[in-house]
Amino acid sequence: MKNISGFERRFIVSGLKENIRSDGREMFDYRDITLQTGNLPQTNGSSLFKLGNTHIITGVKVEIGEPLKDHPNEGRLEISVECCPSASPEFEGRGAEDLNSELSGAMNKIMNTNSALDLKSLCILERKKCWIIYIDVLVLDSDGNLFDSVSMGIHAALSDVRIPKIRVVPGDKVGDLEIEVFGEEESRSLDTSKVPICITFAQIDGYNIVDPTIQEESCMSSRVTIAVNKDQNICGMMMGGTSGIDTQVLIQLTQLSIKIGPGLYKALDYMTKQNTTKLNQKNNLII
Amino acid sequence: MNVQVVNLGEVITNENESIRGHGTFQKDGNLVSSVAGIVHRVNKLVSVKPLRSRYHPEVGDVVVGRITEVLRNNWKVDIGARHDAFLGLSAIILPGGVQRRRTSTDEMNMRNFYKEDELISAEIQKINYETFKISLHTRSFKYGKLSDGQFVTVPPMLIKRSKSHYLVLPNGVLLILGCNGFIWLSIPEESELKIKKISNWFISTTTELQELEDEINENSNKSIKDKNMDLETNNFDFYKKKEKMITKEQRLEICRVRNAVLALSNSFLPIYPTSIMLVCKKSIEENINPKEMIKQKNMIILTSEVKELIK
Numbered sequence: 001m002k003n004i005s006g007f008e009r010r011f012i013v014s015g016l017k018e019n020i021r022s023d024g025r026e027m028f029d030y031r032d033i034t035l036q037t038g039n040l041p042q043t044n045g046s047s048l049f050k051l052g053n054t055h056i057i058t059g060v061k062v063e064i065g066e067p068l069k070d071h072p073n074e075g076r077l078e079i080s081v082e083c084c085p086s087a088s089p090e091f092e093g094r095g096a097e098d099l100n101s102e103l104s105g106a107m108n109k110i111m112n113t114n115s116a117l118d119l120k121s122l123c124i125l126e127r128k129k130c131w132i133i134y135i136d137v138l139v140l141d142s143d144g145n146l147f148d149s150v151s152m153g154i155h156a157a158l159s160d161v162r163i164p165k166i167r168v169v170p171g172d173k174v175g176d177l178e179i180e181v182f183g184e185e186e187s188r189s190l191d192t193s194k195v196p197i198c199i200t201f202a203q204i205d206g207y208n209i210v211d212p213t214i215q216e217e218s219c220m221s222s223r224v225t226i227a228v229n230k231d232q233n234i235c236g237m238m239m240g241g242t243s244g245i246d247t248q249v250l251i252q253l254t255q256l257s258i259k260i261g262p263g264l265y266k267a268l269d270y271m272t273k274q275n276t277t278k279l280n281q282k283n284n285l286i287i
Numbered sequence: 288m289n290v291q292v293v294n295l296g297e298v299i300t301n302e303n304e305s306i307r308g309h310g311t312f313q314k315d316g317n318l319v320s321s322v323a324g325i326v327h328r329v330n331k332l333v334s335v336k337p338l339r340s341r342y343h344p345e346v347g348d349v350v351v352g353r354i355t356e357v358l359r360n361n362w363k364v365d366i367g368a369r370h371d372a373f374l375g376l377s378a379i380i381l382p383g384g385v386q387r388r389r390t391s392t393d394e395m396n397m398r399n400f401y402k403e404d405e406l407i408s409a410e411i412q413k414i415n416y417e418t419f420k421i422s423l424h425t426r427s428f429k430y431g432k433l434s435d436g437q438f439v440t441v442p443p444m445l446i447k448r449s450k451s452h453y454l455v456l457p458n459g460v461l462l463i464l465g466c467n468g469f470i471w472l473s474i475p476e477e478s479e480l481k482i483k484k485i486s487n488w489f490i491s492t493t494t495e496l497q498e499l500e501d502e503i504n505e506n507s508n509k510s511i512k513d514k515n516m517d518l519e520t521n522n523f524d525f526y527k528k529k530e531k532m533i534t535k536e537q538r539l540e541i542c543r544v545r546n547a548v549l550a551l552s553n554s555f556l557p558i559y560p561t562s563i564m565l566v567c568k569k570s571i572e573e574n575i576n577p578k579e580m581i582k583q584k585n586m587i588i589l590t591s592e593v594k595e596l597i598k
Contacts, residue, residue, distance in 0.1 A: 005405040007434035024542035024577030
């Protein structure tokens with residue numbers, strides 16, 4: 001985390017008493033969100049997501065593979081998050097390893113379940129073939145609040161994904177089966193209505209704020225990330241930081257996240273809709 | 288004004304009489320640019336100043352820096368240049384304002400003056416070009432430790448070198464524009480200052496511009512005098528920095544100026560008191576809250592007047 005002086009910290013904390021943060025936001029205000037989908041033409045789905053100065057690029061590739069032994073009639077997601085070394089000085093070399101595994105693990109936990117996506121619809125042949133959705137997230141620039149940005153970037157990329165239509169035909173040899181893949185015009189999209197997004201609360205001296213910047217993150221004593229979906233259900237909870245959180249406070253935060261969720265989804269949907277009108281004119285990389 | 292903007296590898300001139308300065312090299316008898324920037328000509332010396340580069344320190348620059356290390360008899364300060372700067376123990380003001388030789392007790396007490404990660408404002412005293420040692424000093428009341436405020440970073444070339452970098456704006460915000468692009472926003476010490484609401488401010492004619500500058504200078508000088516009081520009272524109070532009581536309105540004004548600075552930086556416009564005040568004034572006219580000033584569409588509206596002024 002970026003190091004800041006005790007005086008700057010004092011200023012941030014006294015600002016929280018008045019409900020004013022460093023950029024004039026209030027405790028539960030999110031920064032400006034910008035979203036573009038379909039930036040990477042070589043992928044099946046992609047998004048460029050910006051939350052303030054945090055820039056996240058997500059690429060989704062769908063491949064045919066074998067289902068897991070304990071889920072023979074389901075496909076799966078494989079999410080990998082990487083923080084680019086140029087995003088922040090502490091990501092240089094192997095500095096980002098812990099953060100990468102934490103983010104990847106968190107995203108896998110909340111999204112790779114039947115309650116987020118219909119994994120059964122990704123099955124092609126029971127026990128033999130299924131769709132595997134590889135999601136690769138790259139943090140290009142970090143200004144705090146990576147959990148929320150990564151989850152929203154993944155949500156946007158998944159809503160942009162087009163899975164090709166396939167047909168199973170008998171192969172050359174007897175008993176063999178081959179998969180015929182149709183063109184893009186006959187692809188289907190995923191139902192992302194239940195995909196959750198994360199809402200992070202940072203606790204600074206007893207005050208809880210949403211969407212911390214990198215300076216506020218260096219003052220926080222603990223962080224709670226709550227995953228909510230469109231139906232206002234809690235899908236997961238993660239904690240970080242050095243100090244603990246009171247149970248009463250935790251309950252208040254979960255209720256708060258349910259209230260904040262719909263506003264975020266509204267903004268995401270509005271921007272995704274704006275992008276789908278340009279779907280037929282797929283541009284080159286727009287950054 | 289005729290400004291020649293060149294790109295990397297572009298031929299500037301093919302006269303053999305020109306002396307090549309920084310940012311140029313000779314190729315096939317031509318003078319070619321090695322950076323993307325603006326051409327400067329002084330008689331026969333041709334150089335190219337890059338549009339975006341790291342801060343290039345000059346003697347006499349006012350900078351804001353962060354202490355990175357406490358060494359034996361000096362502090363290492365990060366000023367965003369290619370090398371770290373050094374603030375010597377003999378280059379700071381001692382409590383009580385005395386002038387004496389620094390002893391080993393002072394060396395032991397260095398952390399009572401400045402600790403790691405603290406922000407200071409200082410002036411560049413000298414630069415040793417052979418060893419690249421940049422020496423700072425804080426031997427004036429306007430320099431020293433910065434407390435109870437906000438820190439913002441902008442590209443260094445947006446800050447013009449001017450007479451004063453320690454400014455108190457008419458809306459009551461203390462602004463330290465470091466030449467290295469590091470900016471400090473806070474509230475000045477005393478409230479004897481003439482605080483005027485931005486909405487009553489008109490900056491259209493040159494006389495009003497002059498009035499604005501005069502008022503800023505007056506307020507800034509008053510603020511420096513009040514800092515002087517701090518020094519004479521107690522030992523180490525000057526360095527301990529008691530917490531300033533900042534009201535909600537003052538805090539919102541700091542946010543407004545901070546977002547104005549970021550809006551100017553976003554549009555790559557020069558940052559100086561007039562441009563900042565123009566952006567703040569526009570935000571009040573258009574009824575834009577500080578927290579909405581950082582939205583892309585608002586930034587364009589806010590900086591439109593400044594763009595007109597620059598032309």
